Each structure stands twice: as structure tokens, then as C-alpha cells.
Amino acid sequence: MTLHAKITGYADPALHAAGLYIGGKWRKGDGIAVMNPSTGEKLAEVADASVEDAMRAVDAAEAAASGWRATPARQRSEILRRWFQLMTQHAEELATLIALENGKALPDARGEVAYAAEFFRWYAEEAVRVPGEYRHTPSGSHHILVDHEPIGIAVLITPWNFPAAMATRKIGPALAAGCTVILKPASETPLTAYAMARLGEEAGVPPGVVNVLTTSKPGAVTNAMLADPRVRKLSFTGSTGVGRTLLAEAAKSVVSCSMELGGNAPFLVFDDADLEAALDGAMIAKMRNAGEACTAANRFYVQAGIHGAFVAGLTARMAALKVGPGYDPATQCGPMITTNAVRKIDRLVTDAIALGARVTTGGKPLAENGYFYPPTVLENVPTDAAIAREEIFGPVAPVYRFESEEDAIRLANDTEYGLAAYIYSQDLKRAMRVGKQLETGMLGINRGLMSDPAAPFGGVKQSGLGREGGVTGILEFMEAKYYAVDY
Structure with missing residues (x-):
């Protein structure tokens, strides 16, 4: 089968060149060329976000935050479950798109789509199982009640090597926890992220809950979002060098960080x-x-x-x-x-x-x-x-x-x-x-x-902070709140 015969539906690069996805709408912008590493030829162009676009994404995430936070866990779960089903339904198209923009061999790309979709199914199940705690104090003076609440707006930065799985591994637990997100995929492989946004719309994700932007100015755009007091979480997957820089920037606003960094x-x-x-x-x-x-x-x-x-x-x-x-x-x-x-x-x-x-x-x-x-x-x-x-x-x-x-x-x-x-x-x-x-x-x-997806993924030493996946992954997007109760 020829390449052109396989480009249909969500696999079509041109479908995802519409622009930035902010507040449930597609916004046109100047282009970033997306290359096919198998041929060295251009596949498509995607919009290049400015700092102002990033602030609009934060605005959209804030506008959707209270409603999504108040959405019952079962309802959030069902949306993630539908997203999983849509990814499965369009698996071959997504695999072809990954093979085109990433160069990944099709068997590997198919494996990635199945793995990526599973994060939505896993966190659809975990959304309704967030743990709490209730016990007496050792002194007997009062009771301890511990609840977990959404941490707030999360900036998600993903690499090019697993363009579907690195996105779902972050979006899944964030949405299950009740957070709204801004996803910044790698500019080498952004088409898959935009395809995921379209599938999320179809699954029923409300406008502003998931926003996606690509940029050729990642430092300025990310720093602007981290400096905004409304952003309370950064989840990054990438090199240790970039991770250190982001940790230093996040420290200025005391933003909670999850870091999945390099390996050897x-x-x-x-x-x-x-x-x-x-x-x-x-x-x-x-x-x-x-x-x-x-x-x-x-x-x-x-x-x-x-x-x-x-x-x-x-x-x-x-x-x-x-x-x-x-x-x-x-x-x-x-x-x-x-x-x-x-x-x-x-x-x-x-x-x-x-x-x-x-x-x-x-x-x-x-x-x-x-x-x-x-x-x-x-x-x-x-x-x-x-x-x-x-x-x-x-x-x-x-x-x-x-x-x-x-x-x-x-x-x-x-x-x-x-x-x-x-x-x-x-x-x-x-x-x-x-x-x-x-x-x-x-x-x-x-x-x-x-x-x-059911196991905690992460490293020690210079390989990162925190864990993704497993039962602990959702807690990376939540804050524990303690109530001292006397009655």
C-alpha cells in the first residue's frame, strides 16, 4: 500500500494544521514546519503560539476550572472512557500519523497508540477511587480528616518520541483529578497532539479543559505561564538539562513539579x-x-x-x-x-x-x-x-x-x-x-x-521527581487537605 493511500481521517496531516486549540476553538497563526523524518520533506505547518496566545490558554483553562472541578467524578470518568474508546476506534489512523511525523515503525506506532489509550481507561477508573483518610489523633483530642483536591491549572510539556503516550499519561490523571490543562507538545511532533484534541472534543471534553499550543519560543511561552499565579502544576517529560532549567523557573512561583527526565x-x-x-x-x-x-x-x-x-x-x-x-x-x-x-x-x-x-x-x-x-x-x-x-x-x-x-x-x-x-x-x-x-x-x-499504565513510572537521582501512572499518578495533580475536626 502506498503512503498516500493510507492517509485518511485522523492520519491526514493537513487536518491538524488548523491552528492552536484554545478554549475549545481553533486559532490560526504563523506556521511551524513539521517534517517527515523518513523523507526529509515537509508534512504540514502548525501555528506558532506567542506569549499572548499562552495567556489566552491560561484564561481558557481558568474559565473552565471551576466547572470541571465541580463535575462529578463519574462524569469525568465517562468522558475519559469515551476518549479511550475513540482512540481505539481510530487506532490505525493515529498510528499512521505517528509514523509520518515521528518516523516510528508502524508496529511500534500501533503499540504506542494502544499504550496511550490505556492511560485514559486506567484514569477513567481511578477518577472515582481517589483516596481519603479518617482517624483519631493519638492524643484523642480530635479527629483527622484528609481529603484530596485538584491542584489547579496544569501545564503539560511533552517530548517528540512518544507523542500520544506522553500526552495521555499526563492528561488522563490531570482530568481525572479535576484539573484543567495546557498541553505544549514538541514542535517536531505536534500533529498527534492536535489529533488527540479533536478526539477529546468528540468524547465530550468541555471547552477550555484541554488546551493545546505549539511554539517555536518554548522558553518565553513556558516561563510566562509558570509566572502566572493561576498555574499551579508543571508536568514535564524531556531532557535533564531542560528539566533543571524549568525547575529553577517554577521555583520562582513555587509551582509543583513532576519531572520525568533522562536515562542511561x-x-x-x-x-x-x-x-x-x-x-x-x-x-x-x-x-x-x-x-x-x-x-x-x-x-x-x-x-x-x-x-x-x-x-x-x-x-x-x-x-x-x-x-x-x-x-x-x-x-x-x-x-x-x-x-x-x-x-x-x-x-x-x-x-x-x-x-x-x-x-x-x-x-x-x-x-x-x-x-x-x-x-x-x-x-x-x-x-x-x-x-x-x-x-x-x-x-x-x-x-x-x-x-x-x-x-x-x-x-x-x-x-x-x-x-x-x-x-x-x-x-x-x-x-x-x-x-x-x-x-x-x-x-x-x-x-x-x-x-x-497501572505501574508508577519515574526515576531517581537526575532522572526526575514524582511518578506518572499507577495509583499514585492521580495524586501528582492533587493537594492533600487536612481537617482537624472536633465534635
Whole structure:
């Protein structure tokens, strides 16, 4: 099937180039070009929000806030449930749109849509289960009553690598809690966000409850919103560097922050691991979204006894992947998001080779019209190479050898990040023992995929603050209020 034959309904980029979505209305504006990373060609233009547009979005969110806050939890739940059903109904169109603007291979894009929709279903259920507390004081002098209230207007900033899932993971709990939101998606992949806004309208989201704006001036626009006293929450997913800047800005107005930041995930394979299972998990942990994921395995530490077999198996699997346009059904590894992304990956690989690493497959950018880098495996990588310290965000698997359990723990923790980690061992006692010593917010044991809407997602150290998903995700958008009651 040709590309043009697949562009129908919500998959059509032109449908989402109408403008900013503020207060339930589409507002025209100057354009930001959205490129197709598979071809290097322009897909569409979207509106470029000014600071004044951002303030209009805050106005719209404020106008809708009291009504949405007062909306019964069951009614909010039903709207989220309908949004989930509409995403499911239009799943193939949304997957095609993601493949076009992100370059993600269609199987990955379909998986993302299913994962993204699940956040709406999960928080449709959590909306009616917000916990409270009632108990006597230890002294017996009075009673303690604790309620949870919506925190207020929330600014949601999402990255380009999961344009649907990063939006729903924030919108779902915010709306379930009773907050109104302003979503600022990445300018590389805004079309999916606007498609989601249209589906939200269809699901019955009232005007102003969800606002979406794109801008080429993210610093000025975001700072203006954070300085407005009506904004009480910032939820950000992106790089640690940008996260630090936003935290400093939010501190000026004491805005509550949830931060899902960078990662440098270690993937530990012990001698007693099931080799085929470890290779299966490695391919998922490394090649989901072509490695452009914060949870992607960044450093493969393999025990000496199984090291050679693991490198050979991983090399064969990576070399066999079909590289091509994201929208091609046969593609298994799509392009990177920009030419700059390709340059960064190439810099890291070139540096590792210069320091003694050996390429077993891949290793050089592909001469294509789009932004392609091939699946690559490196062995004998020095631990002081830049690739061991920096988040790769691409289809490159550096493999390191270790001897003892203590070495594995030391190497895995030798990073400022602490988002995700993976362990493969048939000795569950050992896996749990090692896992307890890893400085990470999430751990996959004999699994290459850990993300689940029902589980808390987040990291430690420089990988973030707070958690998204799970039963705690909704509380990120609520404030606890304590009542001292005497009767």
C-alpha cells in the first residue's frame, strides 16, 4: 500500500494544521514546519503560539476550572472512557500519523497508540477511587480528616518520541483529578497532539479543559505561564538539562513539579541467564522506537562466561532488522527524529571506536534522504567513552564485560541517571538482591519492557521527581487537605 493511500481521517496531516486549540476553538497563526523524518520533506505547518496566545490558554483553562472541578467524578470518568474508546476506534489512523511525523515503525506506532489509550481507561477508573483518610489523633483530642483536591491549572510539556503516550499519561490523571490543562507538545511532533484534541472534543471534553499550543519560543511561552499565579502544576517529560532549567523557573512561583527526565539504563546479563530470553529482552529494551526512548537499554553489561555468545546473538538480530520509512509496513527500524540526532549518535560511536571499541554491525550513518542510522553493536567499549555517560537515544548497543556481581552493581550505578534498569538471571534470589542495590526508579527482571499504565513510572537521582501512572499518578495533580475536626 502506498503512503498516500493510507492517509485518511485522523492520519491526514493537513487536518491538524488548523491552528492552536484554545478554549475549545481553533486559532490560526504563523506556521511551524513539521517534517517527515523518513523523507526529509515537509508534512504540514502548525501555528506558532506567542506569549499572548499562552495567556489566552491560561484564561481558557481558568474559565473552565471551576466547572470541571465541580463535575462529578463519574462524569469525568465517562468522558475519559469515551476518549479511550475513540482512540481505539481510530487506532490505525493515529498510528499512521505517528509514523509520518515521528518516523516510528508502524508496529511500534500501533503499540504506542494502544499504550496511550490505556492511560485514559486506567484514569477513567481511578477518577472515582481517589483516596481519603479518617482517624483519631493519638492524643484523642480530635479527629483527622484528609481529603484530596485538584491542584489547579496544569501545564503539560511533552517530548517528540512518544507523542500520544506522553500526552495521555499526563492528561488522563490531570482530568481525572479535576484539573484543567495546557498541553505544549514538541514542535517536531505536534500533529498527534492536535489529533488527540479533536478526539477529546468528540468524547465530550468541555471547552477550555484541554488546551493545546505549539511554539517555536518554548522558553518565553513556558516561563510566562509558570509566572502566572493561576498555574499551579508543571508536568514535564524531556531532557535533564531542560528539566533543571524549568525547575529553577517554577521555583520562582513555587509551582509543583513532576519531572520525568533522562536515562542511561544498564542491562545486566548474568552467566546463568537464559540466553535466548536475554536476547529477546535486549531487542525490546534497545530497539523500541529505534532506541529513542528514555527507558532504552543504554549500556549492556554481560558476564564473562556468556559475553561472547550474547554479542554474537545480538549482532545477528540487529543486523537482520529492516531499516526504512516509518510508514512502510515492512520497516522494523525507522529514522531518527532529526539530522542533529544522527550527528549525535555518530559522534558517540566514532568516539567509542577511537578509544578501542569494535563494531560488529552498523556503525555509520546511512546515505538516505531521511534521517537514518543503522542498528549498531559495539563490543570492547571502554567504560570512560562518552557513550557510557550520555543518553544515546538511537539504535546503538554498546556491550561491556564484567566478572563479578559486585562489578556489575558498581558499573550500573556509575551514572548520574536512575530511571530504568534490566536484569537477566535465572536465579531470582540473585536478581532481587542485585536489583535492591541498583539506584533506579524502575527495574525489569527477565523482561525487556516495563512500562504499564497501572505501574508508577519515574526515576531517581537526575532522572526526575514524582511518578506518572499507577495509583499514585492521580495524586501528582492533587493537594492533600487536612481537617482537624472536633465534635
